[in-house]
Amino acid sequence: MLEEEVEEKRVFKIPVGPQHPALKEFENFTFTVDGEKVIDVDFRIGYTHRGIEKLAESKTYIQNLYLCERICGICSGAHQGCYAQTVEELAGITAPPRGVYIRTLIWELERIHSHLLWLGVAAHEIGFDTLFMLIWRDREIVMDLLEMISGNRVNYAMNTIGGVRRDISDELKHKILKGLDILEERTKYYKEVCMKEQTILARAANVGILSKEKTLKLNAVGPTARASGVDVDIRRDDPYGAYDEVPFEVIVYDTCDVLARILVRVDETIQSILMSRWILENLPSGEIRTKFTRKIAENEVLGRVEAPRGELLYYIKSNGTDKPERLKVRTPTLANLLPVAEMLKGGYIADIPIVLAGIDPCFACMDRALFIDENSEKTWVWDKEQLRIYSIKWYKEHGKEVVRERWKQ
Amino acid sequence: METIELLILILKFVLFPGALFCIAYGWFLEWFDRKLYARFQNRIGPLLTGPKGVLQPFADFIKLLAKEDITPAGADKFGFTVTPLLTLVVSLFTLLFIPIASLSGILSLSGDLLLVLFISTVFGLLIMFAGYFSGNRFSIVGTERTGLQFVAYEIPFALSVISVALATRSLEIVNIVTYQVNTLKLPLIVIVPVAFIIYLISSLAKLEKIPFDVPEAETEIVAGWQVEYSGKKLAFFRLATDLKMVFVSGLAVALFLGGPYGPSIPGLEPVFYTIWFIIKTLVVMFILSNLRSLFARYRIDQVVRGFWKYLIPFAVLQILAVQLLIFLGVI
Numbered sequence: 097m098l099e100e101e102v103e104e105k106r107v108f109k110i111p112v113g114p115q116h117p118a119l120k121e122f123e124n125f126t127f128t129v130d131g132e133k134v135i136d137v138d139f140r141i142g143y144t145h146r147g148i149e150k151l152a153e154s155k156t157y158i159q160n161l162y163l164c165e166r167i168c169g170i171c172s173g174a175h176q177g178c179y180a181q182t183v184e185e186l187a188g189i190t191a192p193p194r195g196v197y198i199r200t201l202i203w204e205l206e207r208i209h210s211h212l213l214w215l216g217v218a219a220h221e222i223g224f225d226t227l228f229m230l231i232w233r234d235r236e237i238v239m240d241l242l243e244m245i246s247g248n249r250v251n252y253a254m255n256t257i258g259g260v261r262r263d264i265s266d267e268l269k270h271k272i273l274k275g276l277d278i279l280e281e282r283t284k285y286y287k288e289v290c291m292k293e294q295t296i297l298a299r300a301a302n303v304g305i306l307s308k309e310k311t312l313k314l315n316a317v318g319p320t321a322r323a324s325g326v327d328v329d330i331r332r333d334d335p336y337g338a339y340d341e342v343p344f345e346v347i348v349y350d351t352c353d354v355l356a357r358i359l360v361r362v363d364e365t366i367q368s369i370l371m372s373r374w375i376l377e378n379l380p381s382g383e384i385r386t387k388f389t390r391k392i393a394e395n396e397v398l399g400r401v402e403a404p405r406g407e408l409l410y411y412i413k414s415n416g417t418d419k420p421e422r423l424k425v426r427t428p429t430l431a432n433l434l435p436v437a438e439m440l441k442g443g444y445i446a447d448i449p450i451v452l453a454g455i456d457p458c459f460a461c462m463d464r465a466l467f468i469d470e471n472s473e474k475t476w477v478w479d480k481e482q483l484r485i486y487s488i489k490w491y492k493e494h495g496k497e498v499v500r501e502r503w504k505q
Numbered sequence: 506m507e508t509i510e511l512l513i514l515i516l517k518f519v520l521f522p523g524a525l526f527c528i529a530y531g532w533f534l535e536w537f538d539r540k541l542y543a544r545f546q547n548r549i550g551p552l553l554t555g556p557k558g559v560l561q562p563f564a565d566f567i568k569l570l571a572k573e574d575i576t577p578a579g580a581d582k583f584g585f586t587v588t589p590l591l592t593l594v595v596s597l598f599t600l601l602f603i604p605i606a607s608l609s610g611i612l613s614l615s616g617d618l619l620l621v622l623f624i625s626t627v628f629g630l631l632i633m634f635a636g637y638f639s640g641n642r643f644s645i646v647g648t649e650r651t652g653l654q655f656v657a658y659e660i661p662f663a664l665s666v667i668s669v670a671l672a673t674r675s676l677e678i679v680n681i682v683t684y685q686v687n688t689l690k691l692p693l694i695v696i697v698p699v700a701f702i703i704y705l706i707s708s709l710a711k712l713e714k715i716p717f718d719v720p721e722a723e724t725e726i727v728a729g730w731q732v733e734y735s736g737k738k739l740a741f742f743r744l745a746t747d748l749k750m751v752f753v754s755g756l757a758v759a760l761f762l763g764g765p766y767g768p769s770i771p772g773l774e775p776v777f778y779t780i781w782f783i784i785k786t787l788v789v790m791f792i793l794s795n796l797r798s799l800f801a802r803y804r805i806d807q808v809v810r811g812f813w814k815y816l817i818p819f820a821v822l823q824i825l826a827v828q829l830l831i832f833l834g835v836i
Binding site for chain 2: 108109110111116129219222223224225229230233293295296298299444445446447
């Protein structure tokens, strides 16, 4: 009896989030720790819920392009491109080859920028601020390239239904090629740093292990799955855009740890640079977009792309008007959340940030509040306003208890 | 006459090379460290306050003094208030033993090397108290880590100092400095280079700098032991950290780099010695800043294992080497 009490006292809970330096967005993870060891992980999602899916039902297909882009700040191109592509299939139109190539170029440049951003964040999480600063300096090159092409650094607004909105001139092509050369050289250097630097190896090798079986069972996607030896890539398995023509390799590592996740992303960045160069050199001539009629007959389509973080799913249902009946998004972070809980168990507190960052989480993408009633297996979706009313009501009833409990802890 | 001598002594303690000089120099070292660290990372660093941003640490201090000072409900109020003050006072006190403007510090006793070592150990204890008293979960983890890291770095630190004491056969800082100036006519780093390296690595851990900033690892446990401190208390802790930098680099200069001694014009020794002291400490700081921009943060178990597996055996070997040199009559 007494021993049990002592046992209980040794174990205590550490909250990471909703606000924590290791998380760039709001999400709550509660870790049960014994000294430096993590015993259990519990997470609560939904802090960045914005009611986007509900909002999409009240906007036209064209307006939704810009709404979908704002689901995520980093993979905005993937979201918008996936949406545009899915609506094209819904309406039964095809974008002209030049438009598709430019769209694919944006996807690949975005992958470079997203992976370099992640690499910097990963370096910061293990306390290697010098690498963080240098990588982010070089990431500016690809940001500038994207700005030159689209006029924007983050939300490119390049895609439209039936193609893209801006063309790439020959002059611009040369500038992009020049920028890609510098990026390739720098990325290769960073790969060398990540493979040789002893402190990185000490912090990343054999940390946050996720076995191949668990990966398949928990349905991890993207670089997280590829770092655990699972050979999946939507670009190759279900080609979309120009990916059936662009030559590229799917990078797979099988050491299942954080180091593998780092190396997968560095190698993918190099692949993306090569792909971007190939696309620019083989850019077909012709129109960049086709006409699109505003109304779409009743239909439903499930579209998917390989976003920088993994498989991104869009389900759109049309009902004959110019607005979608239903828009459903499944982002890669949601798929990777259960695997990350598995990786964290049994590790050290010191490994929490790098392992959490290891899946390249993007919580704002993920939070679109789906409620599941465990007893009746009923599911329903709330928008922002309903949530707001609910939260006000709930806090009126329970507010005092919550505050008291927080103080107790 | 006596009153004048007393006045001079008071001025020595308060103005130069005592408290005020050390505090100002601490801020300067912090600026130097931040600027270098920024340049190594291809950033600019402090820029706007004063020429090249040199007054930035001072501005930070003033700003923190004006900030709201919160004592959390779960904290031990007395300990929470006293620890920052105590840390500041202790770090100022150790500086009195560091030779700055002459070959001896303001205070000099026989066996003061041991006293300085002891007080520098108190730094680690005070940090543990600081974390423990604030009663926050992150602080508790930070405190645990401080304790563990303390076990790791304190012994190699002491061993490296002991090899110096053995080589000079003295436990008095002034004797160690005069030995280098008069008897050896060389800085001791020539005789005990390994001890100097071990000293630098353990002082990185003592100052909680990357790769040994485990107790306050920002991305892991927010700010570790100092997470609850704000306002004046945080300002005192930060000032104490700056003073610790002066202490660590000053002791390194005294023990390994021949103290503040250098070529000077007779009669103007205090001025020249101070300049030599500043140059030598800046060299030490340069090495420390360089080291901290090169690595990622280690995990606490890796820190402890590394120190015990590599640094302590090397420190012992260094002591044996010094013994051998004494036996052969080289020193």
